[in-house]
Amino acid sequence: MHVLQYLEAAARRFPDKAALIDETETVTYAEYRNRVDRIATAIARATDAVNSPVVVLIDRNAAGICTMLGVTASHNFYVPIDASQPIDRIETILSAMRPALMISIHGNLPEGLSVDVPVLEYDVIADTEPDDALLLSRMRSIVDTDPLYAICTSGSTGVPKGVLISHRSVLDFIPVFTKTFGLTETDVFGNQAPFDFDVSVKDIYSAIYLGATVYVIPKVCFVMPKKLVEALDDQNVTTIIWAVSAMCIAAGMNAFKHRVPQKLRHVMFSGEVMPIKMLNIWRAYVPDATYVNLYGPTEITCNCMYYIVDRAFEPTELLPLGVPFENEDVMVLNENDRPVGPGETGEICVRGTCLALGYYNNPERTAAAFVQNPLNTAYPERIYRTGDLAKLNEDGTLVFAARKDFQIKHMGHRIELEEIEAHIGAVDGVRRTCCLFDTNRNKIVACFSGEATKEEIIETLKKKLPKYMIPNIFMQMERLPLTKNGKIDRKTLREEYDARC
Numbered sequence: 001m002h003v004l005q006y007l008e009a010a011a012r013r014f015p016d017k018a019a020l021i022d023e024t025e026t027v028t029y030a031e032y033r034n035r036v037d038r039i040a041t042a043i044a045r046a047t048d049a050v051n052s053p054v055v056v057l058i059d060r061n062a063a064g065i066c067t068m069l070g071v072t073a074s075h076n077f078y079v080p081i082d083a084s085q086p087i088d089r090i091e092t093i094l095s096a097m098r099p100a101l102m103i104s105i106h107g108n109l110p111e112g113l114s115v116d117v118p119v120l121e122y123d124v125i126a127d128t129e130p131d132d133a134l135l136l137s138r139m140r141s142i143v144d145t146d147p148l149y150a151i152c153t154s155g156s157t158g159v160p161k162g163v164l165i166s167h168r169s170v171l172d173f174i175p176v177f178t179k180t181f182g183l184t185e186t187d188v189f190g191n192q193a194p195f196d197f198d199v200s201v202k203d204i205y206s207a208i209y210l211g212a213t214v215y216v217i218p219k220v221c222f223v224m225p226k227k228l229v230e231a232l233d234d235q236n237v238t239t240i241i242w243a244v245s246a247m248c249i250a251a252g253m254n255a256f257k258h259r260v261p262q263k264l265r266h267v268m269f270s271g272e273v274m275p276i277k278m279l280n281i282w283r284a285y286v287p288d289a290t291y292v293n294l295y296g297p298t299e300i301t302c303n304c305m306y307y308i309v310d311r312a313f314e315p316t317e318l319l320p321l322g323v324p325f326e327n328e329d330v331m332v333l334n335e336n337d338r339p340v341g342p343g344e345t346g347e348i349c350v351r352g353t354c355l356a357l358g359y360y361n362n363p364e365r366t367a368a369a370f371v372q373n374p375l376n377t378a379y380p381e382r383i384y385r386t387g388d389l390a391k392l393n394e395d396g397t398l399v400f401a402a403r404k405d406f407q408i409k410h411m412g413h414r415i416e417l418e419e420i421e422a423h424i425g426a427v428d429g430v431r432r433t434c435c436l437f438d439t440n441r442n443k444i445v446a447c448f449s450g451e452a453t454k455e456e457i458i459e460t461l462k463k464k465l466p467k468y469m470i471p472n473i474f475m476q477m478e479r480l481p482l483t484k485n486g487k488i489d490r491k492t493l494r495e496e497y498d499a500r501c
Contacts, residue, residue, distance in 0.1 A: 041129070058105065061106070063105050087114075163356050172327060174206055177206060237263060271411075299370075345391045444472050458470065
């Protein structure tokens with residue numbers, strides 16, 4: 001069993017239907033399937049590797065989606081990397097993943113990138129004549145526990161972690177996800193999430209499971225909100241599954257005063273806490289849509305909980321996390337690994353088929369996060385410790401409370417503050433550094449001592465980190481407060497930052 005069976009079925013049922021739409025082309029399901037076969041044939045001829053990573057340098061286009069599934073059909077797993085990221089970061093990921101191949105889309109290989117693996121060009125491999133016998137032999141050997149993709153998330157050591165998800169986890173989640181919200185083949189998914197962000201998994205695989213359409217919204221629309229609402233309306237988008245940050249862009253820049261999308265019936269969001277003020281703007285202009293708060297880290301295949309917004313919320317309230325999806329069990333455990341009671345806060349832990357295989361080529365981090373269920377001592381059973389803290393209210397609802405460690409959620413991405421600190425600390429003239437997250441202003445704060453300037457630090461970070469990881473506020477200090485053990489006193493530092501603000 002594998003996810004390509006979804007595409008095969010959709011191509012049989014809807015060969016002439018639009019499967020993928022981007023700025024430049026519309027791809028039917030028949031063409032979608034054909035392109036995947038062509039790309040897979042080229043990959044299989046280029047390498048004997050199976051169940052190995054193949055990096056896909058992605059942009060926002062249909063070609064990237066076809067390429068990722070082409071990797072799948074070659075019996076390998078795809079590693080999507082945003083081609084616009086700093087070269088140093090791309091090279092760090094390549095070094096960690098050690099891919100069998102890398103695929104460039106429409107010549108998007110960054111100039112100056114050092115690559116020691118073969119590079120294939122989409123425009124060439126997409127013209128390869130499919131080899132049915134070769135593809136059949138590759139796909140026959142796929143089992144559902146084989147890896148499907150690896151998404152690279154921030155790592156505390158400065159090296160991104162490759163979260164490895166199997167076919168089985170997606171096969172388990174997508175039918176439940178689509179059934180829960182009544183999604184059908186008539187839906188048009190307005191894709192906002194980059195393909196290296198697991199929110200996009202729901203767009204891509206829900207569509208091929210149902211035989212629905214994915215419209216890849218042009219990137220420019222998210223800096224020109226008027227164009228965004230025009231695009232949603234012109235393309236008859238019915239369903240959006242967006243990061244909270246994207247929702248706030250549309251609401252905060254008064255896009256709906258220009259035009260209101262008429263076909264939207266599902267508005268789903270995740271990645272960080274949704275500001276009620278922004279949600280209320282959406283609900284005022286698009287009142288007939290169903291609004292869903294989704295929760296879950298990449299390590300549990302997109303989402304493990306959902307809450308359908310069924311009432312008005314005051315700006316000071318928090319949206320509940322809701323209930324688990326079918327076949328997923330969510331536990332909130334206290335410091336003694338026992339379930340919390342009403343009014344208590346604990347760590348969200350998850351069990352089920354949804355769990356990732358682990359972190360690629362990183363057994364230490366895997367062992368620390370994917371552990372034996374402490375409530376079950378009778379047989380082996382893995383759970384994933386999310387590091388997210390939640391409070392169980394007296395009425396039985398669960399709400400997000402905080403992070404257990406130094407990880408944050410910013411602009412839809414999970415970020416290890418320690419990774420940013422590692423890169424700032426390497427800048428000449430920086431003596432010590434510590435990063436904080438201002439949740440009220442949704443900003444990353446870099447505190448540092450030394451002779452280096454803010455401008456020098458930013459110039460260095462631009463070469464090392466994606467834009468969403470570069471701090472928004474810099475606070476230069478004579479010296480950072482320390483504990484008795486010589487460690488940076490984050491509590492005192494937070495108090496000093498709050499006093500300055």
